[in-house]
Amino acid sequence: MAKDKTPKDEDDSYVIEDTGETIEDLEKEMEEAAQEADDTISRRRDSPPPSAAEAAEVVSDDLRKLNDRYLRTLADFENYRKRAEREKEEFRKYALTNLLRDLLPVLDNFDRALDHAEEGDEFHKGVLLIYKQLYDVLRKAGLKPIEETGVRFNPNLHEGVIREENPSVPSQTVTAVLQKGYFLHDRLLRPAMVKVAVGGPDEGDVVQ
Numbered sequence: 056m057a058k059d060k061t062p063k064d065e066d067d068s069y070v071i072e073d074t075g076e077t078i079e080d081l082e083k084e085m086e087e088a089a090q091e092a093d094d095t096i097s098r099r100r101d102s103p104p105p106s107a108a109e110a111a112e113v114v115s116d117d118l119r120k121l122n123d124r125y126l127r128t129l130a131d132f133e134n135y136r137k138r139a140e141r142e143k144e145e146f147r148k149y150a151l152t153n154l155l156r157d158l159l160p161v162l163d164n165f166d167r168a169l170d171h172a173e174e175g176d177e178f179h180k181g182v183l184l185i186y187k188q189l190y191d192v193l194r195k196a197g198l199k200p201i202e203e204t205g206v207r208f209n210p211n212l213h214e215g216v217i218r219e220e221n222p223s224v225p226s227q228t229v230t231a232v233l234q235k236g237y238f239l240h241d242r243l244l245r246p247a248m249v250k251v252a253v254g255g256p257d258e259g260d261v262v263q
Contacts, residue, residue, distance in 0.1 A: 088124060148240055151196055155237075156244055158193065163234060165189070201236035201247040204229050212236060214246045221252035228252045 165186040172179040190198075201212055208215060208227045216233060224230065229249045236247030 084124075148197070149242060152239055152242070152244070155193065155196065155198055155239055159237060159245055162190070166235065197240040199238040199240075201238065202232050204232060208249070208251050212243070212246055213249045213251075215251045216248050217250040218253050219250055220254040222255045224252045224255050225257045226253050226255040228255070
């Protein structure tokens with residue numbers, strides 16, 4: 056866990072380590088501290104009055120403990136706040152995951168319609184216009200396609216569905232994308248279905 060320093064008005068060399076405690080843990084710890092203070096007061100009532108030096112030492116020790124607890128609580132609350140902000144941002148960033156995944160077949164159908172329509176005719180122009188409008192909206196939401204060819208097969212990004220003997224390119228090269236894959240920001244929504252060349256130079260791992 057990251058380490059948090061004390062506030063600027065405290066000693067800059069003092070460092071508090073994040074314990075990862077929850078709010079419930081902190082409340083329990085504070086209750087135990089209060090009980091410990093009560094027990095200490097009871098013991099002191101039954102003891103002879105301390106000297107001035109002893110009293111000063113006790114007060115100094117109590118202040119040190121209270122300051123340590125304060126700084127620890129401050130660090131834990133600050134880390135809790137940062138964690139909550141990260142989780143909120145993560146939720147906002149990927150809130151559309153299921154919706155976009157459900158829309159991928161719609162994009163696939165647009166791709167097929169454009170591939171089979173004669174380029175330049177009115178049907179092709181109309182479908183292309185609608186596709187661009189839809190894709191621009193999804194791109195602004197963080198959608199990114201995986202459609203590059205001529206790259207090395209990556210099992211984390213590609214699903215190899217066809218192997219093709221092709222000695223003209225290095226083995227394990229993606230020679231065609233049969234169905235686009237997509238990212239939502241930096242998270243993979245779906246791998247790309249690809250054709251992979253084998254039998255060329257520098258043959259690597261076999262595509263499964």
